[in-house]
Amino acid sequence: MKPHKPVKEFQLLAGNTALDLVNTLDNRFRESGPDELLVSYDDLLRFVQQAGLLTAEQIRRLRRAAGVEAERRRVLEQVKELREALAGVGYALLTEEELRKHEVHLLQKYFHRANAARLLGDDGRRLAWSWPKREELSAPLWLLAQEGEKFFLSEQAERLRCCASDTCRWLFLDTSKNHTRRWCDMKICGNRMKARRYQARLASD
Ligand SMILES: [Zn+2]
Incomplete structure (x- = not known):
């Protein structure tokens, strides 16, 4: 694995x-x-x-939180376990393979635990779920688990696609009108593929 560059932004595409x-x-x-x-x-x-x-202020509090290093590592490992179960299910859905039971069980566990971490209160007008524990080190895990549940148990999941570049295969939600989005990012993968096809055409001429 390449050494990571801490200042690099994530490409949320x-x-x-x-x-x-x-x-x-x-x-x-x-x-x-x-x-x-x-x-x-x-x-x-x-x-x-x-x-x-999470807001910048919430992140600052989490950075300052006096959690032991072991706890941070545990949360990170759990987020990766959640991520890999989401990936397994996502790519299996795309290729119409049977879902792996252990991945579905993992998602069930994390979705349940995330929901159990919420508190029922009110927003002044009606009942509402809230996240009073945003200062807890595990807050990112529960928030991400909730995002996973929201996506994979909704109709949005039918618009799940992956990038047509074999080396990339990033997942994305296809919101294009005709459901024809093929690339995670046209500038990155689309152009690379077009260039490759152009090269191949030149070579065969
Ligand atoms: Zn791509």
């Missing part, structure tokens, strides 16, 4: 946070191995902040 999370294991299917973008708990905090799940 999927149009959905659960799918952006899956894409944090970059080049997932590359023969020489993938690139892990979530190397540290701090990477995870940057991701949830960029995804808009």
